[in-house]
Amino acid sequence: MKKQKLVMIGNGMAGVRTIEELLKLDPELYDITIFGAEPHPNYNRILLSPVLAGEQTLEQIVLNDLDWYKSNGIHLHLGKTITKIDRKERTVIADDGTVESYDRLLLATGSLPFILPVPGNDLPGVIAYRDIKDTNEMIDVATRYKNAVVIGGGLLGLEAANGLALRGMSVTVVHLAEWLMERQLDKTAADLLQKSLEEKGLKFLLKTSTEAITPNAAGDRVSHIRFKGGLEIPADLVVMAAGIKPNTALAESAGLHCSRGIVVNDTLQTFDPRVYAVGECASHRGTAYGLVAPLFEQAKVCANHLAEYGIGRYEGSVTSTKLKVTGVDLFSAGNFMGGEGTEEITLADPIGGVYKKLVLKDDRLIGACMFGDTADSTWYFKLMRDEQSVAEIRDTLMFGESNIGDVGHQGHNKAAGMTDADEICGCNGVTKGTIVKAIREQGLFTLDEVKKCTKASSSCGSCTGLVEQVLMNVLGTDYSATPRKKSICGCSDLSHDEIRQAIRSGHLISQEQVRTELNWRTPNGCATCRPALNYYLISTWPHEAKDDPQSRFINERAHANIQKDGTYSVIPRMFGGLTTPAELRRIADVAEKYQVPTVKVTGGQRIDLLGIKKDDLPAVWKELDMPSGHAYGKSIRTVKTCVGDEHCRFGTQSSMKMGVELERMLFGMYAPHKVKLAVSGCPRNCAEAGIKDVGIIGVESGWELYIGGNGGIKTEVAEFLCKVKTDEEVREYSGAFLQLYREEAWYLDRTVHYLARVGMEYIKQKVVEDAESRKALYERLLFDLKDAPDPWKEFERAGVDIRQFKTIPIVEVGNV
């Protein structure tokens, strides 16, 4: 079949990212042609500021070199501007006469600088700040002339001014509005910014509009600039940075509907469905975005549609701003000005140069503006994107997420204060310097890309906040925050929620069904989505969907815990941490017989046999003759107990009995992640119930239930759920909560993450207040766990493939 022809006009970041996403989805679908007006391949426009400031070179900011175009079979026309689109004939025509026909056309024409309509605006020495050519000219002028004037005190203007000042020029910034960056900052923050830039030597003229630019005596170069009111100052260079406007002239001449940008729908199509537009030239729901993060989201959706998947939709973005001027910390996002129906929390220390403002509406953070201390900006931004309720943390919200980085990164919680040699990812030994280098040299924009290339934050994830801070510090505004809707993995664009929903509403009971119905890109998924899908299926349709052992991580397939040398650890279950002399004797016998190198008491009150060969596992299980401890699974682990009132002089309740009952009830329970419980017999809490998924504390009059605790990466104290009287109520309430978590949490979320997402009020409503809902949840849990097989004893029923325990020996190789 003949390939369809895709032509792209524009060779910038949004357009080329769309092509990259498309090639990932379907490299064979189109014959691709790209026209670029500039003579360069796609480069990182964001990093022009560091280039101007002398912190990076032009070569370093190329994103796709010419080889990339070649190896992907893309016909590239550099230095050619398209002058006409003939939509009837479906052709485009370039200024040199080149004609190209298309089946689908992608407009990525970007934006044009806004040039003030004043006399002299076309004099040599008056330039915009938009591309490599402008940047080179500024670098050149700085070596020969003294006085620069930048028109526009926005993001771009200030970065230009800073760069020129660093190159030795005397720079004045002229700004029409009352304060700098008025679209990103409030006045207080802007005043602090101005003060700090003045300390760097920049001069400012606010509320000033330009009247004329005047030439030198010879008339061949700019010499002065004159403002309304009569003030005139010398200027050897005038940089117009007073804003950009979508470049729509070509689209308009082709009869495409434009209104402050080429108007596109949620699939990035213009009014002509064969023609798409992405990037700064496009206007989506009335907004033309000028930052990279939203443009990359657009690229993803557009590519999805071009590849004929048709499942992605672009629904707009929340954007944030960060100025890339070394030594100036500034951040703003969302609705930072507030207004009707909003509340503000502010902290101001004008002398210390710190200002923070948070804007709230209906218990949600909707805007933030910060100067001087932006360490928590990524956290605030995340709260905004997730639209998470902040009602419960409101009183400490202003002080930031001070507990990020509990362990694994030397207690650091502010990436900006770290040196290049400091370790950010303690799991994989990745330093800040390595991450910064990878972002710059490999052109990374997202957390996922950093994870892939450096491995930072790809293991336990506790340093994710720090990595996001580094991204933001290096890329400034254009750091692509993890999209609000996070897709499950590269095999699908759907989120965990959407997938769970589809499995439930469509009554899907096999992975093949899920992948077909939901248009999976891969034939059998990957190591990320398969375990999640398997869990979603068996938890949504228990006793109906069939468990697939090959979609489980090795530990759950071998029913033991893999160690770094490929041996396994075996932990038999001791309900409630109780054992018997006979069990201990069998454990000792097994340890000797199989020469177990390490025998260790675990934190969950049981015994771990480490270093067992895989082929020995079935025999070890048989000889232990104890139930599986499921210490290897995303499943119920242990119910830790204290001694309780049977022996302890302080005990008020029978905690051991309660613990054993709970652990028996939950036997074989798989969950989105591991689940740990504890039962203490009195408030002294010797079983450490405060850091468990469900913690139960006996008091004289009954039991207190706590949920969402965690003793791992980030210590989280469990929150009080309710108080109950009887043992049966303990089982019902904790069972109902666990079932809610099992039904609604995303795979690999612990209860603490689930709790943070849905909020305590929601859980109380479902589990405590609504008795019917609680009983239904509890019944569904018991139904699921009915006759749960012991994988160490009932191989067939538990779906354990015992062939895995038989290595095929090849004793003799040679001629037979």
Added chain:
Amino acid sequence: MSNTTQLDQWQKITTVDEIPVLGSRVIQAPAGQIAIFRNSEDEVFAVLDKCPHKGGPLSQGIVHGKSVTCPLHSWNIDLSTGCAVAPDEGCAKSFAVKVESSVVWLSREELQTTHG
């Protein structure tokens, strides 16, 4: 290749049915432990059971498409070459496999050559 040399060159290992779909078996050979994989298309691959990253047992990973994900640190290894998928770098030795009427054969010579 002719039928006479065939018997000399290839060693019978097992049958395809004995390898779980999207799973693996391990062979103990003089060359070391070798993982043999079967994917959803019933293709069979053989790779030294040692991830190029930190020596993890690839046989224990999750098999998808023509790749396996190492259980220790989630490197993806292309089963047809034994090499890590970008951006990771490194290769595990891959072995020639022949499947004839559901019988899996490996090269005698390769089975004998030892690898780190």
